[in-house]
Amino acid sequence: MHKVVRCHEYGSPDVLRVDTVPTRKPGPGEIRVRLHACAVNFPDILSCAGTYQDKPKFPFSPGRESAGQIIDCADDITEFIPGDRVMLWCASDHDGYAEEVTLPAKCAFPMPKSMNYVEAAGFMLVYGTAWHGLVDCGRLNSGEVVAVHGAAGGVGMAAVQVAKALGAKVIASAGNDDKLDIVASQGADYLINYNKDNTRQRMKEITNGRGVDIVFDTVGGDLMKSSISAIAFEGRILIVGFTSGEHIKAPTNIILVKWASLIAVRFGQFSRKYADRTQSNHNKLLKLYDEGKLNPYVGKTYPLNRAADALKALQRREITGKVILTT
């Protein structure tokens, strides 16, 4: 038997329950993993609330990624052996917040030797989204100016680091100065406090009126409006998330005149449809990690049985970087 944190109904994070469930032996193509750390992401809050695009059947565990050590492999598994340390990308299909999980080996990726479980648990989604957004969708070129909105969050901080590693000048925006100090320590070149500063004007000033080449927006609402009016000619605006809860009607006339693009980023969908390209992106990210160019920033950890508190802290905007559950 082992513990798993699950939703049995939709609602606030308080609906999460710690269940004790039977352990399952791996079937063909599967591995069993003892989890040491499980990542919490903003979409987990939406899954609990029943407002996320994917709606798994009840009861489900809202976590999407974790890290641990393999304790059993089916006879047909050749790529792993018990004892291997792996990071898991389970999307919404397998228990994400749990002490252990049995799942297809294709969900597991070897951990670099120098990475610990807490860093590994929260690596794949945020860096995968950052890379897919900036490179596949945004076609980032070295030397371009990238504005990352919501830069103190998990995905935002990863986007700052990936953009810097790829040679961009980075403007990072967040909602308070303490968070911005931390974002600056992660490599951002220019800072904007969107609760105090005029974001549109600052993006224009920083680029001497030219505008930003790429916007990586995890917040939406008014920031998206400012981004569209501060985008450079041929700029790319990446729609990543709506933590503000606000969606805008895009002024398509400005987008047309600027010859700009408004591009949807959907890492989960991309990883399901293009497993090979996702693996290739992941390998490039691990290379950057090995070179010391990516620095997973974990703001806080909670024990697994306090998953609801971790989600509520994220909801209250108390976390900078990642929040991780430990078993």
Ligand SMILES: NC(=O)c1ccc[n+]([C@@H]2O[C@H](COP(=O)([O-])OP(=O)(O)OC[C@H]3O[C@@H](n4cnc5c(N)ncnc54)[C@H](OP(=O)(O)O)[C@@H]3O)[C@@H](O)[C@H]2O)c1
């Ligand atoms: N498109 C994709 O493929 C993809 C993949 C993963 C995640 N996402 C989306 O990306 C967004 C960020 O995810 P995440 O896991 O990085 O979240 P996170 O760690 O909670 O960061 C979100 C940031 O949004 C800012 N924010 C602004 N208004 C907010 C509000 N009303 N409530 C909460 N936060 C607010 C917060 O910073 P301040 O306090 O500084 O304002 C916070 O740092 C989410 O919308 C998520 O669904 C998209």
